[in-house]
Amino acid sequence: MDQFPLPDWCRALLDPQDEHGKRRQLLLQAAFDVIAEAGFEGLRTRSVAARAGVNIATLHYYFPTKQDLIEGLAQFIGAKFVSIHGPRPRPSGHPALDRLRQEFSDARYYVAHEPKMLLVMQEFAMRGKRDPMVQKVVDQMHFYWRQGLEQMVLDGVASGIFRTDIPPQELLAILMSIFSGIAITGGDRIGEIERVTETWILSSKSRKHSRRTGAKK
Protein backbone atom coordinates (compact mmCIF):
# COMPACT_ATOMS: atom_id res chain seq x y z
CA MET A 1 0.00 0.00 0.00
CA ASP A 2 2.25 2.73 1.25
CA GLN A 3 5.99 2.86 1.10
CA PHE A 4 7.55 1.06 4.00
CA PRO A 5 11.23 0.62 4.60
CA LEU A 6 12.15 -2.81 3.24
CA PRO A 7 14.75 -5.07 4.79
CA ASP A 8 17.75 -5.76 2.62
CA TRP A 9 16.99 -9.39 1.95
CA CYS A 10 13.92 -8.72 -0.10
CA ARG A 11 14.68 -5.86 -2.45
CA ALA A 12 16.17 -7.73 -5.36
CA LEU A 13 13.11 -9.90 -5.78
CA LEU A 14 10.56 -7.17 -6.26
CA ASP A 15 11.83 -5.06 -9.14
CA PRO A 16 12.79 -7.14 -12.13
CA GLN A 17 14.35 -5.40 -15.09
CA ASP A 18 15.51 -8.23 -17.32
CA GLU A 19 13.33 -10.63 -19.24
CA HIS A 20 14.78 -13.52 -17.37
CA GLY A 21 13.61 -12.09 -14.06
CA LYS A 22 10.13 -11.40 -15.40
CA ARG A 23 9.76 -14.92 -16.72
CA ARG A 24 10.88 -16.22 -13.38
CA GLN A 25 8.29 -14.12 -11.61
CA LEU A 26 5.60 -15.31 -13.99
CA LEU A 27 6.40 -18.88 -13.03
CA LEU A 28 6.55 -18.02 -9.34
CA GLN A 29 3.17 -16.31 -9.55
CA ALA A 30 1.77 -19.39 -11.25
CA ALA A 31 3.18 -21.59 -8.50
CA PHE A 32 1.66 -19.22 -5.94
CA ASP A 33 -1.76 -19.56 -7.55
CA VAL A 34 -1.56 -23.32 -7.73
CA ILE A 35 -0.62 -23.58 -4.06
CA ALA A 36 -3.40 -21.15 -3.13
CA GLU A 37 -5.88 -23.40 -4.89
CA ALA A 38 -4.58 -26.86 -4.16
CA GLY A 39 -2.00 -26.50 -1.40
CA PHE A 40 1.41 -28.11 -1.43
CA GLU A 41 -0.54 -31.32 -1.49
CA GLY A 42 -1.70 -30.48 -4.99
CA LEU A 43 1.37 -28.70 -6.31
CA ARG A 44 2.39 -30.23 -9.64
CA THR A 45 5.11 -28.86 -11.84
CA ARG A 46 2.85 -29.48 -14.83
CA SER A 47 0.06 -27.38 -13.29
CA VAL A 48 2.48 -24.53 -12.72
CA ALA A 49 3.84 -24.70 -16.25
CA ALA A 50 0.35 -24.88 -17.72
CA ARG A 51 -0.86 -21.90 -15.70
CA ALA A 52 2.17 -19.93 -16.77
CA GLY A 53 1.54 -20.99 -20.35
CA VAL A 54 4.92 -22.59 -20.89
CA ASN A 55 6.23 -26.04 -21.51
CA ILE A 56 7.14 -28.19 -18.55
CA ALA A 57 10.73 -28.25 -19.77
CA THR A 58 10.82 -24.47 -19.79
CA LEU A 59 9.89 -24.43 -16.14
CA HIS A 60 12.77 -26.77 -15.44
CA TYR A 61 15.02 -24.43 -17.35
CA TYR A 62 14.35 -21.66 -14.82
CA PHE A 63 13.95 -23.95 -11.82
CA PRO A 64 15.95 -27.15 -12.31
CA THR A 65 13.98 -28.99 -9.64
CA LYS A 66 10.63 -28.64 -7.95
CA GLN A 67 12.47 -27.86 -4.74
CA ASP A 68 14.19 -24.92 -6.44
CA LEU A 69 10.80 -23.61 -7.45
CA ILE A 70 9.50 -23.93 -3.91
CA GLU A 71 12.49 -22.19 -2.39
CA GLY A 72 12.26 -19.45 -4.98
CA LEU A 73 8.62 -18.95 -4.13
CA ALA A 74 9.43 -18.82 -0.42
CA GLN A 75 11.77 -15.91 -1.07
CA PHE A 76 9.20 -14.32 -3.35
CA ILE A 77 6.33 -14.30 -0.90
CA GLY A 78 8.67 -13.36 1.91
CA ALA A 79 9.57 -10.23 -0.01
CA LYS A 80 5.96 -9.51 -0.90
CA PHE A 81 4.85 -9.92 2.68
CA VAL A 82 6.97 -7.12 4.03
CA SER A 83 6.01 -4.81 1.20
CA ILE A 84 2.22 -5.14 1.36
CA HIS A 85 0.46 -3.17 4.06
CA GLY A 86 -2.95 -1.84 4.93
CA PRO A 87 -3.64 1.91 4.85
CA ARG A 88 -1.89 3.98 7.48
CA PRO A 89 -4.11 4.78 10.45
CA ARG A 90 -4.69 8.40 11.30
CA PRO A 91 -1.76 9.51 13.47
CA SER A 92 -2.63 9.55 17.15
CA GLY A 93 0.50 11.36 18.27
CA HIS A 94 1.84 8.17 19.81
CA PRO A 95 4.13 6.10 17.58
CA ALA A 96 3.51 2.89 19.48
CA LEU A 97 -0.24 3.21 19.22
CA ASP A 98 0.08 4.04 15.54
CA ARG A 99 2.17 0.94 15.07
CA LEU A 100 -0.40 -1.21 16.84
CA ARG A 101 -3.17 0.18 14.68
CA GLN A 102 -1.02 -0.35 11.61
CA GLU A 103 -0.76 -4.00 12.57
CA PHE A 104 -4.53 -4.29 12.71
CA SER A 105 -4.82 -2.37 9.47
CA ASP A 106 -2.43 -4.84 7.87
CA ALA A 107 -4.44 -7.75 9.22
CA ARG A 108 -7.66 -6.28 7.82
CA TYR A 109 -6.03 -5.62 4.49
CA TYR A 110 -4.70 -9.12 4.08
CA VAL A 111 -7.96 -10.73 5.11
CA ALA A 112 -9.95 -8.53 2.74
CA HIS A 113 -7.63 -8.17 -0.25
CA GLU A 114 -4.90 -10.78 0.00
CA PRO A 115 -6.51 -13.87 1.46
CA LYS A 116 -4.43 -16.06 -0.83
CA MET A 117 -1.35 -14.58 0.73
CA LEU A 118 -2.39 -15.72 4.20
CA LEU A 119 -3.32 -19.12 2.88
CA VAL A 120 -0.05 -19.68 1.04
CA MET A 121 1.85 -18.30 4.00
CA GLN A 122 0.26 -20.96 6.17
CA GLU A 123 1.16 -23.62 3.67
CA PHE A 124 4.78 -22.53 3.82
CA ALA A 125 4.75 -22.37 7.59
CA MET A 126 3.67 -25.99 7.68
CA ARG A 127 6.01 -27.11 4.98
CA GLY A 128 8.83 -25.44 6.86
CA LYS A 129 8.46 -28.05 9.55
CA ARG A 130 9.76 -30.66 7.13
CA ASP A 131 11.87 -28.48 4.87
CA PRO A 132 14.84 -26.68 6.44
CA MET A 133 15.32 -24.39 3.45
CA VAL A 134 11.75 -23.20 3.63
CA GLN A 135 11.92 -22.95 7.41
CA LYS A 136 14.88 -20.64 7.06
CA VAL A 137 12.82 -18.14 5.09
CA VAL A 138 9.84 -18.53 7.40
CA ASP A 139 12.07 -17.87 10.40
CA GLN A 140 13.48 -14.81 8.69
CA MET A 141 10.02 -13.34 8.21
CA HIS A 142 8.93 -14.28 11.69
CA PHE A 143 12.00 -12.68 13.20
CA TYR A 144 11.43 -9.51 11.20
CA TRP A 145 7.81 -9.36 12.31
CA ARG A 146 8.59 -10.11 15.93
CA GLN A 147 11.32 -7.50 16.04
CA GLY A 148 8.94 -4.81 14.84
CA LEU A 149 6.33 -5.73 17.41
CA GLU A 150 8.90 -5.87 20.18
CA GLN A 151 10.10 -2.39 19.33
CA MET A 152 6.51 -1.20 19.43
CA VAL A 153 5.89 -2.73 22.84
CA LEU A 154 9.09 -1.34 24.33
CA ASP A 155 8.32 2.06 22.91
CA GLY A 156 4.73 1.95 24.10
CA VAL A 157 5.68 0.98 27.61
CA ALA A 158 8.55 3.46 27.81
CA SER A 159 6.41 6.32 26.57
CA GLY A 160 3.59 5.47 28.95
CA ILE A 161 0.94 4.97 26.31
CA PHE A 162 0.83 1.24 27.08
CA ARG A 163 0.12 0.02 30.58
CA THR A 164 3.26 -0.57 32.57
CA ASP A 165 2.03 -3.15 35.05
CA ILE A 166 2.66 -5.99 32.60
CA PRO A 167 6.20 -6.96 31.57
CA PRO A 168 6.90 -6.04 27.93
CA GLN A 169 7.82 -9.62 27.04
CA GLU A 170 4.42 -10.80 28.22
CA LEU A 171 2.68 -8.13 26.20
CA LEU A 172 4.71 -9.14 23.18
CA ALA A 173 3.88 -12.82 23.63
CA ILE A 174 0.14 -12.33 23.83
CA LEU A 175 0.05 -9.82 20.99
CA MET A 176 1.85 -12.25 18.73
CA SER A 177 -0.59 -14.93 19.74
CA ILE A 178 -3.52 -12.65 19.01
CA PHE A 179 -2.29 -11.70 15.55
CA SER A 180 -1.35 -15.27 14.69
CA GLY A 181 -4.81 -16.27 15.73
CA ILE A 182 -6.42 -13.63 13.53
CA ALA A 183 -4.47 -14.83 10.52
CA ILE A 184 -5.76 -18.36 10.78
CA THR A 185 -9.26 -17.87 12.12
CA GLY A 186 -10.05 -15.97 8.96
CA GLY A 187 -10.28 -12.56 10.53
CA ASP A 188 -13.93 -11.98 11.05
CA ARG A 189 -14.26 -10.04 14.29
CA ILE A 190 -11.07 -8.06 13.78
CA GLY A 191 -12.97 -4.98 14.80
CA GLU A 192 -13.96 -6.48 18.13
CA ILE A 193 -10.49 -7.83 18.71
CA GLU A 194 -8.86 -4.49 18.01
CA ARG A 195 -11.20 -2.70 20.38
CA VAL A 196 -10.55 -5.16 23.19
CA THR A 197 -6.82 -5.11 22.58
CA GLU A 198 -6.68 -1.34 22.87
CA THR A 199 -8.87 -1.40 25.96
CA TRP A 200 -6.50 -3.90 27.49
CA ILE A 201 -3.15 -2.58 26.43
CA LEU A 202 -3.49 1.18 26.78
CA SER A 203 -2.57 2.73 30.12
CA SER A 204 -5.55 4.10 32.02
CA LYS A 205 -4.47 7.69 31.58
CA SER A 206 -4.22 7.34 27.82
CA ARG A 207 -7.70 5.93 27.18
CA LYS A 208 -8.78 9.15 25.52
CA HIS A 209 -6.97 7.91 22.42
CA SER A 210 -8.63 4.57 22.57
CA ARG A 211 -11.14 4.97 19.76
CA ARG A 212 -10.88 6.40 16.34
CA THR A 213 -13.76 8.37 14.87
CA GLY A 214 -14.78 5.77 12.33
CA ALA A 215 -13.65 2.60 10.65
CA LYS A 216 -12.45 2.75 7.07
CA LYS A 217 -14.45 0.81 4.53
Next chain:
Amino acid sequence: MDQFPLPDWCRALLDPQDEHGKRRQLLLQAAFDVIAEAGFEGLRTRSVAARAGVNIATLHYYFPTKQDLIEGLAQFIGAKFVSIHGPRPRPSGHPALDRLRQEFSDARYYVAHEPKMLLVMQEFAMRGKRDPMVQKVVDQMHFYWRQGLEQMVLDGVASGIFRTDIPPQELLAILMSIFSGIAITGGDRIGEIERVTETWILSSKSRKHSRRTGAKK
Protein backbone atom coordinates in the same frame (compact mmCIF):
# COMPACT_ATOMS: atom_id res chain seq x y z
CA MET B 1 -6.69 -37.05 31.24
CA ASP B 2 -9.79 -36.72 33.35
CA GLN B 3 -13.30 -37.73 32.48
CA PHE B 4 -15.08 -35.06 30.56
CA PRO B 5 -18.60 -35.26 29.23
CA LEU B 6 -18.30 -36.29 25.59
CA PRO B 7 -20.62 -35.07 22.88
CA ASP B 8 -22.71 -37.77 21.24
CA TRP B 9 -21.00 -37.70 17.90
CA CYS B 10 -17.70 -39.04 19.15
CA ARG B 11 -18.45 -41.90 21.50
CA ALA B 12 -18.71 -44.76 19.06
CA LEU B 13 -15.25 -44.13 17.68
CA LEU B 14 -13.33 -44.44 20.89
CA ASP B 15 -14.26 -47.83 22.30
CA PRO B 16 -13.91 -50.60 19.77
CA GLN B 17 -15.01 -54.06 20.76
CA ASP B 18 -14.83 -56.07 17.58
CA GLU B 19 -11.73 -57.07 15.69
CA HIS B 20 -12.91 -55.15 12.69
CA GLY B 21 -13.02 -51.93 14.66
CA LYS B 22 -9.58 -52.51 16.14
CA ARG B 23 -8.06 -53.15 12.75
CA ARG B 24 -9.68 -49.99 11.51
CA GLN B 25 -8.20 -48.01 14.37
CA LEU B 26 -4.78 -49.50 13.72
CA LEU B 27 -4.97 -48.21 10.18
CA LEU B 28 -6.27 -44.83 11.29
CA GLN B 29 -3.46 -44.51 13.81
CA ALA B 30 -0.97 -45.36 11.06
CA ALA B 31 -2.50 -42.69 8.83
CA PHE B 32 -2.31 -40.25 11.71
CA ASP B 33 1.39 -40.96 12.15
CA VAL B 34 2.13 -40.59 8.47
CA ILE B 35 0.35 -37.25 8.30
CA ALA B 36 2.14 -36.08 11.44
CA GLU B 37 5.46 -36.85 9.78
CA ALA B 38 4.82 -35.93 6.18
CA GLY B 39 1.60 -33.94 6.10
CA PHE B 40 -1.20 -34.52 3.64
CA GLU B 41 1.39 -33.64 1.07
CA GLY B 42 3.20 -36.87 1.88
CA LEU B 43 0.26 -39.10 2.68
CA ARG B 44 0.52 -42.30 0.65
CA THR B 45 -1.76 -45.27 1.03
CA ARG B 46 1.31 -47.49 0.76
CA SER B 47 3.00 -45.69 3.66
CA VAL B 48 -0.07 -46.14 5.82
CA ALA B 49 -0.37 -49.82 4.98
CA ALA B 50 3.33 -50.40 5.59
CA ARG B 51 3.23 -48.63 8.94
CA ALA B 52 0.21 -50.67 9.96
CA GLY B 53 1.99 -53.79 8.79
CA VAL B 54 -0.64 -54.85 6.30
CA ASN B 55 -0.92 -55.21 2.58
CA ILE B 56 -2.08 -52.25 0.57
CA ALA B 57 -5.11 -54.23 -0.55
CA THR B 58 -6.05 -54.86 3.06
CA LEU B 59 -6.17 -51.14 3.64
CA HIS B 60 -8.50 -50.79 0.70
CA TYR B 61 -10.65 -53.51 2.20
CA TYR B 62 -11.30 -51.34 5.27
CA PHE B 63 -11.19 -48.03 3.45
CA PRO B 64 -12.21 -48.49 -0.19
CA THR B 65 -10.66 -45.18 -1.22
CA LYS B 66 -8.03 -42.82 0.14
CA GLN B 67 -10.79 -40.31 0.70
CA ASP B 68 -12.61 -42.77 2.94
CA LEU B 69 -9.46 -43.14 4.99
CA ILE B 70 -9.09 -39.39 5.34
CA GLU B 71 -12.70 -38.88 6.36
CA GLY B 72 -12.42 -41.73 8.82
CA LEU B 73 -9.36 -40.14 10.32
CA ALA B 74 -11.11 -36.80 10.56
CA GLN B 75 -13.81 -38.39 12.69
CA PHE B 76 -11.17 -40.21 14.69
CA ILE B 77 -9.12 -37.20 15.68
CA GLY B 78 -12.28 -35.19 16.21
CA ALA B 79 -13.33 -37.71 18.81
CA LYS B 80 -9.89 -37.84 20.38
CA PHE B 81 -9.67 -34.09 20.58
CA VAL B 82 -12.66 -33.67 22.84
CA SER B 83 -11.55 -36.52 25.07
CA ILE B 84 -7.96 -35.45 25.77
CA HIS B 85 -7.46 -32.72 28.35
CA GLY B 86 -4.80 -31.30 30.59
CA PRO B 87 -4.99 -31.78 34.38
CA ARG B 88 -7.78 -29.95 36.13
CA PRO B 89 -6.66 -26.69 37.73
CA ARG B 90 -7.16 -26.28 41.45
CA PRO B 91 -10.74 -25.03 41.95
CA SER B 92 -10.87 -21.29 42.52
CA GLY B 93 -14.48 -21.19 43.54
CA HIS B 94 -15.43 -19.55 40.24
CA PRO B 95 -16.54 -21.94 37.47
CA ALA B 96 -15.71 -19.49 34.68
CA LEU B 97 -12.19 -18.92 35.96
CA ASP B 98 -11.74 -22.66 36.37
CA ARG B 99 -12.87 -23.14 32.81
CA LEU B 100 -10.42 -20.52 31.56
CA ARG B 101 -7.58 -22.18 33.43
CA GLN B 102 -8.67 -25.55 32.08
CA GLU B 103 -8.34 -24.14 28.59
CA PHE B 104 -4.77 -23.10 29.30
CA SER B 105 -4.10 -26.44 30.95
CA ASP B 106 -5.35 -28.15 27.82
CA ALA B 107 -3.15 -25.96 25.68
CA ARG B 108 -0.11 -26.80 27.80
CA TYR B 109 -0.91 -30.47 27.73
CA TYR B 110 -1.27 -30.65 23.98
CA VAL B 111 1.90 -28.68 23.36
CA ALA B 112 3.88 -30.83 25.77
CA HIS B 113 2.39 -34.29 25.28
CA GLU B 114 0.37 -34.29 22.08
CA PRO B 115 2.21 -32.05 19.65
CA LYS B 116 1.36 -34.42 16.80
CA MET B 117 -2.30 -33.84 17.56
CA LEU B 118 -1.95 -30.09 17.04
CA LEU B 119 0.04 -30.64 13.90
CA VAL B 120 -2.41 -33.06 12.34
CA MET B 121 -5.29 -30.87 13.43
CA GLN B 122 -3.73 -28.02 11.50
CA GLU B 123 -3.32 -30.23 8.47
CA PHE B 124 -6.99 -31.09 8.58
CA ALA B 125 -7.98 -27.47 9.08
CA MET B 126 -6.15 -26.60 5.88
CA ARG B 127 -7.40 -29.57 3.95
CA GLY B 128 -10.91 -28.66 4.99
CA LYS B 129 -10.68 -25.60 2.80
CA ARG B 130 -10.65 -27.84 -0.27
CA ASP B 131 -12.53 -30.82 1.08
CA PRO B 132 -16.14 -30.26 2.18
CA MET B 133 -16.35 -33.59 3.99
CA VAL B 134 -13.31 -32.77 6.09
CA GLN B 135 -14.53 -29.22 6.63
CA LYS B 136 -17.75 -30.59 8.04
CA VAL B 137 -15.87 -32.38 10.80
CA VAL B 138 -13.59 -29.40 11.42
CA ASP B 139 -16.60 -27.12 11.72
CA GLN B 140 -18.19 -29.55 14.14
CA MET B 141 -15.15 -29.44 16.43
CA HIS B 142 -14.83 -25.69 16.11
CA PHE B 143 -18.46 -25.19 16.99
CA TYR B 144 -18.13 -27.46 20.02
CA TRP B 145 -15.06 -25.57 21.20
CA ARG B 146 -16.58 -22.17 20.61
CA GLN B 147 -19.76 -23.06 22.40
CA GLY B 148 -17.83 -24.08 25.49
CA LEU B 149 -15.86 -20.85 25.51
CA GLU B 150 -18.95 -18.78 24.95
CA GLN B 151 -20.65 -20.37 27.91
CA MET B 152 -17.57 -19.63 30.00
CA VAL B 153 -17.54 -15.98 28.98
CA LEU B 154 -21.24 -15.48 29.60
CA ASP B 155 -20.93 -17.19 32.96
CA GLY B 156 -17.84 -15.20 33.89
CA VAL B 157 -19.43 -11.88 33.00
CA ALA B 158 -22.74 -12.74 34.67
CA SER B 159 -21.07 -13.85 37.87
CA GLY B 160 -18.85 -10.78 37.98
CA ILE B 161 -15.56 -12.65 37.96
CA PHE B 162 -14.81 -11.32 34.47
CA ARG B 163 -14.76 -7.61 33.78
CA THR B 164 -18.08 -6.31 32.57
CA ASP B 165 -16.98 -3.27 30.61
CA ILE B 166 -16.31 -5.37 27.51
CA PRO B 167 -19.11 -7.04 25.55
CA PRO B 168 -19.05 -10.83 25.96
CA GLN B 169 -18.85 -11.38 22.20
CA GLU B 170 -15.71 -9.28 22.05
CA LEU B 171 -14.15 -11.20 24.90
CA LEU B 172 -15.03 -14.44 23.14
CA ALA B 173 -13.53 -13.28 19.86
CA ILE B 174 -10.19 -12.29 21.31
CA LEU B 175 -9.94 -15.37 23.52
CA MET B 176 -10.48 -17.60 20.51
CA SER B 177 -7.84 -15.68 18.65
CA ILE B 178 -5.42 -16.05 21.55
CA PHE B 179 -5.91 -19.79 21.85
CA SER B 180 -5.74 -20.31 18.11
CA GLY B 181 -2.51 -18.37 18.13
CA ILE B 182 -1.06 -20.50 20.89
CA ALA B 183 -1.84 -23.67 18.98
CA ILE B 184 0.11 -22.59 15.92
CA THR B 185 2.94 -20.58 17.43
CA GLY B 186 4.05 -23.75 19.19
CA GLY B 187 3.10 -22.65 22.65
CA ASP B 188 6.25 -21.40 24.20
CA ARG B 189 5.28 -18.51 26.46
CA ILE B 190 1.95 -20.02 27.48
CA GLY B 191 2.78 -19.03 31.03
CA GLU B 192 3.17 -15.39 30.12
CA ILE B 193 0.08 -15.42 27.97
CA GLU B 194 -2.04 -16.97 30.70
CA ARG B 195 -0.87 -14.41 33.22
CA VAL B 196 -1.65 -11.48 30.93
CA THR B 197 -4.99 -12.95 29.96
CA GLU B 198 -6.08 -13.25 33.57
CA THR B 199 -4.81 -9.78 34.35
CA TRP B 200 -6.84 -8.47 31.47
CA ILE B 201 -10.02 -10.46 31.76
CA LEU B 202 -10.66 -10.60 35.49
CA SER B 203 -12.74 -7.85 37.04
CA SER B 204 -10.75 -5.55 39.29
CA LYS B 205 -12.46 -6.74 42.45
CA SER B 206 -11.65 -10.37 41.70
CA ARG B 207 -7.90 -9.97 41.20
CA LYS B 208 -7.20 -11.80 44.45
CA HIS B 209 -7.78 -15.01 42.50
CA SER B 210 -5.51 -14.02 39.73
CA ARG B 211 -2.52 -16.22 40.53
CA ARG B 212 -2.18 -19.76 41.55
CA THR B 213 0.38 -20.82 44.12
CA GLY B 214 2.64 -22.62 41.72
CA ALA B 215 2.81 -23.94 38.20
CA LYS B 216 2.62 -27.67 37.66
CA LYS B 217 5.59 -29.34 36.12
Next chain:
DNA sequence: TTGACATTCAATCAACTGATTGATTATATT
Protein backbone atom coordinates in the same frame (compact mmCIF):
# COMPACT_ATOMS: atom_id res chain seq x y z
C1' DT C 1 -17.46 -82.38 5.26
C1' DT C 2 -19.36 -78.69 2.89
C1' DG C 3 -20.45 -74.13 1.74
C1' DA C 4 -20.82 -69.28 2.78
C1' DC C 5 -18.53 -65.43 4.35
C1' DA C 6 -14.72 -62.50 6.07
C1' DT C 7 -9.94 -61.36 5.71
C1' DT C 8 -5.37 -61.07 3.66
C1' DC C 9 -1.97 -60.68 0.08
C1' DA C 10 1.04 -61.04 -4.30
C1' DA C 11 0.67 -59.33 -8.68
C1' DT C 12 -0.81 -56.05 -11.72
C1' DC C 13 -2.96 -51.88 -14.06
C1' DA C 14 -3.52 -47.33 -15.81
C1' DA C 15 -2.67 -42.84 -14.85
C1' DC C 16 0.32 -39.55 -12.86
C1' DT C 17 4.72 -37.16 -11.92
C1' DG C 18 9.38 -35.08 -11.75
C1' DA C 19 12.84 -34.79 -14.76
C1' DT C 20 15.67 -35.38 -19.18
C1' DT C 21 16.80 -35.41 -24.06
C1' DG C 22 17.54 -33.66 -28.51
C1' DA C 23 15.94 -30.66 -31.81
C1' DT C 24 14.41 -25.93 -33.00
C1' DT C 25 14.07 -20.97 -32.90
C1' DA C 26 15.52 -16.32 -31.70
C1' DT C 27 19.06 -13.02 -30.54
C1' DA C 28 23.48 -11.18 -30.14
C1' DT C 29 28.50 -11.15 -31.30
C1' DT C 30 32.43 -11.42 -34.30
Next chain:
DNA sequence: AATATAATCAATCAGTTGATTGAATGTCAA
Protein backbone atom coordinates in the same frame (compact mmCIF):
# COMPACT_ATOMS: atom_id res chain seq x y z
C1' DA D 1 27.64 -14.93 -43.06
C1' DA D 2 29.18 -17.64 -39.28
C1' DT D 3 29.27 -18.77 -34.52
C1' DA D 4 27.79 -18.87 -29.84
C1' DT D 5 24.33 -18.42 -26.43
C1' DA D 6 19.72 -18.24 -24.50
C1' DA D 7 15.13 -19.91 -24.60
C1' DT D 8 11.49 -23.02 -25.85
C1' DC D 9 9.10 -27.32 -26.75
C1' DA D 10 7.52 -32.20 -28.26
C1' DA D 11 8.58 -36.57 -26.91
C1' DT D 12 10.02 -39.63 -23.67
C1' DC D 13 11.79 -42.03 -19.40
C1' DA D 14 11.76 -44.23 -14.97
C1' DG D 15 9.59 -44.36 -10.87
C1' DT D 16 5.35 -43.48 -8.16
C1' DT D 17 0.55 -43.89 -6.85
C1' DG D 18 -4.35 -45.11 -6.02
C1' DA D 19 -6.84 -48.85 -6.98
C1' DT D 20 -8.20 -53.71 -8.68
C1' DT D 21 -8.00 -58.68 -9.41
C1' DG D 22 -8.02 -63.35 -8.25
C1' DA D 23 -6.27 -66.66 -5.40
C1' DA D 24 -5.37 -68.23 -0.72
C1' DT D 25 -6.50 -68.61 4.24
C1' DG D 26 -9.33 -68.70 8.20
C1' DT D 27 -13.89 -69.09 10.60
C1' DC D 28 -18.28 -70.62 11.55
C1' DA D 29 -22.73 -72.72 10.72
C1' DA D 30 -25.35 -76.40 8.48
